[in-house]
Amino acid sequence: MSTTGPRAPLPEVEVDPAAMRHLAEAQMNLELDTGDMILNIGPQHPATHGTLRLVARLDGERVISADPVIGYMHRGYEKLTEFRSYPQVTTLINRIDWLSSFANEVPFVSAAEQLMDIEAPPRAQYIRTILTELSRIATFILFLGEMGLQVGALTPAFYGFRDREYVLNLIEGATGGRFHPNFNRIGGLKDDLPWGWVAETRTVMAKILESCDDFEDLVAGNEIFQTRAKGIGIIPPDVGSAYGVSGSNLRASGVDWDLRRDGPPYLVYPELDFKVWTHGDGDSFARYWVRLQETRESALMVLQMLDRIPEGPVMTKVPRIIKVPEGEIWVETENPLGQMGYYVVSKGALGPFRTKIRSASFSNVSILPWLLRGTYVPDLVTILASLYFILGDIDR
């Protein structure tokens, strides 16, 4: 049977006009009574990178309200830190934002170091900064590909995963762990860089810079992508900051605020020359664009640091058993996903008395009920993708 030829006409059926009238009326009533529909997205949905559940009330295609239900991955790290010693806690907090584990360790270790009044040697500070920036690149380059995937473009995802693999190999080469390095020690680092690592990193950074150009053409310059992302999910700067949205998400709303530059000085950022990128639009495209520029900027920062990295030890002299003196401290850093902070309270014991973990994605996602109201279902995925959260960073 041919599928291209003209269709056979449908057989005519005799219809009672009276019945038709009722049918029409019934249809009419259906049209008028557009009851709300509850759309349950998740807990397992590709756009949520984990187990985020979103209960959306829809009127047709329009979202009336959306309520994120979190906690499917709550591991209670704040409680667990009270039952661990300081060196053990770094193993835990690695798992908060698992895409940039190394960056999670830095503020906590820095908090303990400041309370103990010790400082890591310059070489260790440089290596820490390099690895932090590498984890930023690994996080963002995956986003740059994955955001394309979420709006229907398959190809960029492969580029994203390929490039992230280059960076993860570097992190693994230096620390021994692809995702959970646990490389920071209070007072320095576990090891020095392996032989040949610096040269290898230069090569990879060149590749990253090249693929940033690719992403700029392939995704950011793509007309379909722009149509899907521009003007979608606009976060005004004042609303964003009142919700605690931070990092690239806030900078994409035009807030020129980066803790690497504006916060209390940490690591070697004060010595580096870098630009903080902002975008005035605050929409999904702006968030993509800012992360794209920041990836490039991070690669340039790594190259800068590789030229300057000083010689010397990577570990300062610390007591065999780490006891942190009594006190409390708030340490915040600019993590790939935004502001990551630890409020550490020490009572002079082997482990922290209380650790408040301020994770970026938690606040970034808390704006969703506000942001999703009035959007359309296809845009919902764009918005979720562009906010870029990690479930472990929400649920802690």
Place this chain on the structure above:
Amino acid sequence: MAADEAPRSTVDPELVERVAAALGDDVVEAAENYADYVVRVKPEAWKRAAEVAETELECDFLSFVSGLDWKPTPREGDDKAPSAPVQPQEMTPGVTGGTGRFQVFGHVQSTRRGWGVTFKADVEEDHPAVESWIGIYPGADWHEREAWEMYGIEFSGHPGLRHLYLPTEFEGHPLRKDFPLLARAVKPWPGLVDVEDMPPEPEDGSAEDGESEGSGAEEGGES
């Protein structure tokens, strides 16, 4: 509190002035704590502190709101098997002091001025409650829900204090110090080996031994 050591402070003097001018008598105690400025306000001024922060201090960014429990961690069993790394046995308040067991604390920041303030307020032990910040910082919603379920602190004016992380049927407030961590109640802390007298410093000053002892004691963990 290591007040005698005078931690290195990098707090903007203008912020200190503004807090004093705007909050006045509502401030119980204030201290510069490293790069952070900690202000303990009267419990009834908790909401006013946020209003002042948002307007006078230009703090447009809400970092977090949470609770503190100053009660010492109770020991399970005898002294030979503490359930946690040894902590003090009597209640001592933190920076800027405190009168009771519970405190609520929150951190706000300015994206324009680059400064931040931590506010603290004492709450009653029997019925911990303060006013909600949700009218000033809408992002306080989830933070207050979390503090409510973890510490049992009521935030009056919050439209829906319901469980955030935990199942609806959950009873108790897990981050309170008297809420036991079951894994440690059935098995003593594996890092117990560290609770020995300090061994003499090695001659070559190698620090890595002490490190590997600590991290080696970590067992299991999730994947």
